[in-house]
Amino acid sequence: MAVASAVLVSGCANQSASGSVYTYGQAQNEQIVRLGTVQSVRYVTIQSEQPSGFGGVSGAAVGGVAGSTIGGGRGNILATMGGAILGGLAGNAIENKTQKRQGIEITVQMDNGETRAIAQEADVMFTAGQRVRVLSGNGPTRVTPL
Numbered sequence: 001m002a003v004a005s006a007v008l009v010s011g012c013a014n015q016s017a018s019g020s021v022y023t024y025g026q027a028q029n030e031q032i033v034r035l036g037t038v039q040s041v042r043y044v045t046i047q048s049e050q051p052s053g054f055g056g057v058s059g060a061a062v063g064g065v066a067g068s069t070i071g072g073g074r075g076n077i078l079a080t081m082g083g084a085i086l087g088g089l090a091g092n093a094i095e096n097k098t099q100k101r102q103g104i105e106i107t108v109q110m111d112n113g114e115t116r117a118i119a120q121e122a123d124v125m126f127t128a129g130q131r132v133r134v135l136s137g138n139g140p141t142r143v144t145p146l
Contacts, residue, residue, distance in 0.1 A: 022139075029138040035146065036108040036116070038130045044119055046103035059091015060084045106143045108134055118143050 066087070070079035105119045106126050116134060118141050126132065131146040 026139040031135045031137040034110055034112070034134045034136070036110040036132055036134055038126045038128055038132055038143075039107045039109050039115070040128055041107070041126050042105050043122065044103045044105045046101045046119065046121065048100075057088070057091070060088035062087050062091070106132070108132060108143065110134065116141075 061084075066083050068076060068080040068083070070076065070083075102122045103119050104122045104126070105117055107115065107117045109115055118134065120140075120142060124145065126143065126145070133144045133146055135142045135144065
């Protein structure tokens with residue numbers, strides 16, 4: 001049960017879409033910095049591209065163990081199977097919910113006249129008319145306040 005719980009918790013961790021979070025491999029790499037002005041901001045949902053499957057597997061394991069404590073004989077087998085199925089469904093639903101994050105799509109009028117739209121986590125808020133830096137190059141494009 002402890003192993004299943006650890007797998008469930010590790011399955012809930014997903015990559016960040018924050019403009020403020022860098023992976024180890026992205027650190028100390030040069031980026032292109034361009035300046036612009038925010039035209040608009042809208043809320044979006046950012047969903048993980050690939051669920052890990054840990055939620056369903058962990059839920060099935062926990063549900064199966066819990067179900068195995070019910071009844072005896074055939075009833076025990078049915079309870080174990082039912083617990084595993086229900087636990088798997090519940091674990092999958094929990095994982096899917098944790099794989100979604102509140103995000104924003106920022107439309108930026110670049111100083112060179114181009115217009116860009118960048119989606120990232122809503123950990124820093126932007127407003128129309130605000131001056132920003134658009135960082136791109138090695139990895140994701142990010143918008144940060146100027």
